[in-house]
Amino acid sequence: MGEKRKSQPKEESAKKARSQKHSSKDSAGKEAATAELGLSAIPYPKPVSGSSFAECTAKVTVTLAPVYSCDHWAGIHEALNNMLLHYVPQVRGVVLAYSKVKLRSDTALMFFDSPYGQLEVSARLLLWRPIAGMALKGQINVQSPDHIGMLLWDTFNASIPASLIPKDKYEWRPFNDDEIAARALPSTNQSEATGDGNGDDADVAMTGQGESDADVPASPFTSGNRYGSGEWVIKGTSQCVGSDGSLEFVVVDVIRANEVLSVTGALR
Template identity: 35%
Template sequence: FTRKTIEILIALPPCFVGNTMQGIHEHLNCFLMKYLPTLDGVVLSYSNIRFSKKWGRVVDECPFPQFWIQTDLLVWKPHVGSMLEGRINIESADHIGLLIYNTFNVSIPADLIPQDKFIFQQNEKYAADFDAAEDEAANPAGNLDKSMEQPTQAMGEWVSKITGQSMSHNGLLRFKVASYHQVNELLSVTGSLL
């Protein structure tokens, strides 16, 4: 997490004449929880709004008064190679999904999990339920909706090849940030256990 001070030009719609701060807040709220390439991170909050100049200005025929403001931003930017901890929310043979800070998704693909130390152990009940659902779907006379009524089962988990114990500790897993990239103003993080 870092704090950054930015200066930005805001053009306020005429509906905010007489309530400039509300217009500024609405403009800044559009940045929250989005990845901004200019900051190379996700804006979590803003504070300490101040005007760079005492007055706004109207340029040519544009009815939107423009204000230069400064504000402090709290920005989250993962650093490649840093160690983080997340809560596992899904495990499958091809990846582990985690949630960090109860907000950001992380995916650890199977090729970034050391195969010499860990193996995916499929939940046998899930496999049996999945096979039964496939058999029912293949049988046109069967009830296709029945498989949808069954509760979702855990697919399985990644375990140590030596001890057979789960790789997570109370659902938490430490990992290394392998990469991240922007997807539709959101940040997608890829982790590694190598």
Template identity: 30%
Template sequence: MPQSHAPKRKAVESPQHIRKKPRVDGPATEFRTVSASVVLSLPPVFAARYREGAEEMLDSMVMRYQPALGGVVLAHQNLRFLSSAGRIKSDNPFAVVNVGFDATVWRPEIGMRLTGNVSLSSPDHVSLLVHRTFNVSIPRHHIPTENWEFEYGPAENDPEYGTKPEGEAPVEGQEGEEPADRGQWIHSVTAEPLGGRKGRLEFTVVGLTIANNMLSLVGSLQPDPFSPRHVPQPAALSTAPVAVSDDEDDEPDEAEEKAESGSDDEDDEAAAVAAAARAEAERKEAKRRRKEEKAKEREEEEAKTAKTTKRKKTT
């Protein structure tokens, strides 16, 4: 019997049609294998190839968050039909079948400790990639700022922008622009970058974000990540009543108010300029110290290499 060559039609089953069978859970892990069943409507093009059609529809769920499974489907296997025949209702040519399968699911939970690679650093947050696939955001209030501080990278018009010290190897797993060029979080005492030279960082999962069938995580580096102290508080608005005097003699002269306001603005501007100058000086001093340390390390390495070469020539 000739087969139809009509274009294949893909369909994604709505999550409420997926039924997860109960299974005894083992130790807590981010990867789970669950047995599930789903109701599929197979198009007529798969009338003689039900298994192929079911496989194609299950493929459409891969790398998507499925609420019924509580995670992102990474793979499926052991496809089996739970009924011996499909059902066709009224004038609808689609065959309705019940299908069972085993799914491998990425299902992180609140409180888990995971590890990711630093992909972006900014004063407000740090972005990570877990398994080079899933996004993690660590907001500023979940970074211990008493130990870590953000170091701004050189501006684009800075002669040092985009340059890299001679002999310095690129960070593993990162391509293109170096994180230090955009700025990075460093230890306030040792100046060691957050995540070390390899950019590997362990964090605690404190939140899950689901959007467009994609799952991303919110992480924390705090030793007590669930403490109320690490919840951002909205700015408080002053509700104190303003006292108004009816005595015109007590009101300050308009010219005096302008003079005082101008003086305050000048003081604030001077303080801001001084603070910016101090921050720039501290940044340059930290950069100078790191360059000196790297130069010293290179000199020691060259001296060690020269000594080894001289010893070999002597023998």
């Protein structure tokens, strides 16, 4: 009995040593995984190559009003024009243009007592069809601590929320009072820049003679990439994101609201 009692503490200490060894390995593995993901892990989608623009030939059912009974082509073009810049679920994209319109039937169908006829046509459609994982580039139009807003091809909206901006690479830097004052100077001194109103100065401003744009130093506080009360910069530096006013990002989600598409992106 005495020998058994002496062996119990040795067995318990061995079990504790093995458990501590396994726990240290697990913690080391978790730390390595966290280091690989970065300080702020962002769920980037799988990369997708190719363009966000696509073409397809689609069958479209056109509803013709009675006024177009003598000119069905006018009614067809009006119906197709109403699809432009709208999201169409049947083709899974925003219709930008159409061409090669052909009739699929010589007669229009009319149902019950409705005066409207339905005619089937086919058309070649140019679509904007963004997909998660694509790399797109947009023009910055607003920056705030909550997000970066952009415009794609001067038409579509895109937004990068702060949660999808890696905090280990970028940080928000608010403008100081001097920068805010410098950004307001060109608008207040616009009359001075264009002349004092006499004929000579007006002629110089209209003809473009005198100092060229290259001779006039551009103010860094009025460039197209500075908006609001601050800007997103590369961490540890004063270099703003999208120094030329444009910014490349990865599409994370495509949001459809009624017939309008907008894109949510993430910085890499």
